[in-house]
């Protein structure tokens with residue numbers, strides 16, 4: 010606490026007591042319609058939120074800095090603070106001020122942190138918001154993550170020898186917050202370099218195995234964790250228990266929507282390292298970091314947020330087991346051929362709501378009546394949807410159908426109970442249909458009749474008093490009143506009692522109006538209270554069905570994702586790939602799924618590929634800049650990846666041998682954040698591939714060895730290809746694009762290496778890209794032509810051609826011979842370097858003959874002669 014306070018009011022004392030418990034948070038202290046912040050919190054919040062810092066004189070002579078935000082618009086302010094990495098403790102009044110004795114009780118009801126957001130305004134629809142926890146026990150890392158807004162809760166365990174895999178998983182999950190002990194966070198290499206990650210250091214006690222185990226069995230009301238598959242995984246249990254402890258501490262509610270833990274093995278999915286994810290632009294583009302232009306954007310025809318999130322997860326976790334892939338692929342396939350079913354399912358799904366998030370809000374007491382309506386509308390669609398799905402005999406769709414629960418009783422209850430178009434608040438009525446509850450109907454009647462009585466009374470009083478302008482009105486402070494203007498005050502009858510004086514009139518009450526007021530207000534108050542009561546009862550009923558509803562939500566999400574894959578297959582003319590386990594990849598007329606959508610329709614030139622574990626392991630691809638090498642290689646990687654998520658692929662036909670991993674090393678970029686040069690980043694990535702690839706992997710190497718001198722780079726590239734291609738080393742299927750034409754020699758030296766090139770046509774000085782991959786090598790780069798196309802001035806490109814000629818002359822003799830300066834007269838004029846003769850002349854020009862001794866002159870003459878002779882010899 011910043012200020013030393015000599016004398017405090019009870020309210021300030023209450024604030025300080027609470028703040029004491031939440032030192033690491035900004036405390037939002039509820040005062041009436043505002044959340045106020047005091048002392049240091051106020052200084053920080055006013056700066057970060059750009060709101061006025063005021064002060065309050067409640068404590069002796071000292072004034073307390075304060076600032077506040079209105080409670081109804083709190084979410085915008087929360088979003089700002091969370092995005093800057095702050096945590097906010099929300100402190101509410103927890104008793105009714107009307108009945109409170111002394112100062113009204115306040116308590117923190119929730120701590121909002123980046124990883125525990127449930128407010129829809131702060132979440133992105135098709136993106137999960139994860140809180141992760143990592144723990145370490147018995148040589149293994151446990152990694153648990155939970156999306157509090159959907160109830161998804163997953164955990165895995167990774168041997169400590171594979172710390173890199175832990176980081177890869179963490180980067181895939183991209184948690185909004187990580188809960189971890191300080192010791193463990195220091196022990197994970199690379200963690201501190203994830204600059205965007207918010208790390209919260211947790212108490213070691215939260216992760217203690219016994220405590221964690223007990224907390225989990227208590228929360229899930231089970232005796233062992235066997236059913237969740239993590240009984241034998243102590244580090245996983247510890248991480249899961251840790252994350253749950255943090256949730257209890259911050260959420261302060263029962264978290265009943267966290268119903269199960271899904272234990273997964275990283276081996277169930279294809280591991281994609283961060284560089285590969287980035288290079289393949291799976292969910293965001295490489296440069297701009299946008300979603301649009303990513304593979305996800307092309308595939309995403311989902312109509313629900315739940316479906317969008319699931320499709321994203323599928324894309325980020327490709328499957329590796331044949332049975333799992335074909336199960337999904339078969340479901341996509343049947344939908345591609347049934348347009349009518351696709352349309353009907355889509356129409357029904359469009360009417361459903363994000364029930365995963367609705368259920369989470371219900372469980373955390375933050376749902377409103379519109380959420381109930383969303384659930385009602387969703388449930389209403391389910392019987393029709395189930396009926397539609399029954400026509401399919403494919404296993405996955407059958408399972409989805411069986412796991413959609415219409416919950417008819419609940420659905421009827423919601424239909425009967427809810428009014429359409431309820432307000433956002435749940436404590437002001439307007440939610441429940443009066444016909445649903447007899448007492449509510451009675452109270453509603455009384456309050457609406459009351460309004461009629463008042464109107465009639467107004468008429469009667471006008472007639473009785475003769476005051477035509479007499480009005481009966483209502484306000485929150487004074488209740489009902491009769492208003493008479495100053496000019497008519499002389500006509501006011503004796504039974505009117507004055508209540509309030511205005512500038513141009515007076516307000517009165519009389520006995521009859523008082524009686525009506527009591528009746529009306531009572532009825533209204535009671536009906537509002539009763540509606541809230543009924544709302545809570547309905548909420549309880551829904552939560553009794555939470556398992557079925559969560560299962561339904563998952564099924565709807567998966568159905569939407571399958572539908573999306575079927576839709577993109579039809580719209581973009583994809584075909585069903587044949588999957589095999591013999592390692593053979595044969596793609597005929599393959600296309601790049603994103604590039605083909607970015608250029609005018611019909612302009613994309615398709616290409617084939619044949620890769621296998623024998624003669625066609627390594628392709629060395631040469632060709633001019635801009636010819637399409639990178640596009641081609643990425644297209645192969647993306648087609649293979651799409652096949653692994655169960656999707657159709659952009660090609661005329663495709664046989665896809667399953668791979669264990671896809672690696673890409675593409676482009677060069679400095680990693681300034683970690684202080685690494687282009688070359689270091691590149692070599693790190695290559696090293697990672699060499700250490701992790703197997704004979705079942707697919708590797709894409711786009712111009713390795715670029716960031717250093719030509720000979721060093723070429724030698725590295727050569728050695729890497731040898732290593733990757735050799736069956737006793739890695740023997741992976743590899744595509745290598747290179748401008749080092751020397752590498753094409755490898756095809757005649759090593760088994761399994763084949764040369765390909767991207768063909769271009771020459772038209773005089775011009776080159777025409779035809780984007781066709783052909784067998785064999787090319788030995789021209791056309792770099793200068795491409796530079797000209799890019800707009801480099803002719804003066805530069807002409808000069809570059811001359812230099813190229815000279816350099817080529819010197820290089821062809823022997824790769825080991827360094828480039829020497831040109832000697833002929835014409836070349837001398839073109840020379841980049843000062844000639845020795847020029848140096849000699851320059852020295853002679855500058856020489857001071859008066860001060861030089863004869864011996865010095867002789868020595869110089871000798872030196873010059875040596876130089877000129879040396880030049881001639883070269």
Ligand SMILES: Nc1ncnc2c1ncn2[C@@H]1O[C@H](COP(=O)(O)OP(=O)(O)OP(=O)(O)O)[C@@H](O)[C@H]1O
Pocket residue numbers: 604608612613614615632633634635636637638639640641780
């Ligand atoms: N098969 C194709 N059909 C139509 N256009 C293509 C095709 N392949 C590539 N392109 C277009 O050519 C551009 C350049 O392709 P790409 O970047 O793959 O060339 P590159 O050979 O890798 O060049 P560099 O060697 O300079 O990296 C792409 O942005 C794309 O617009």
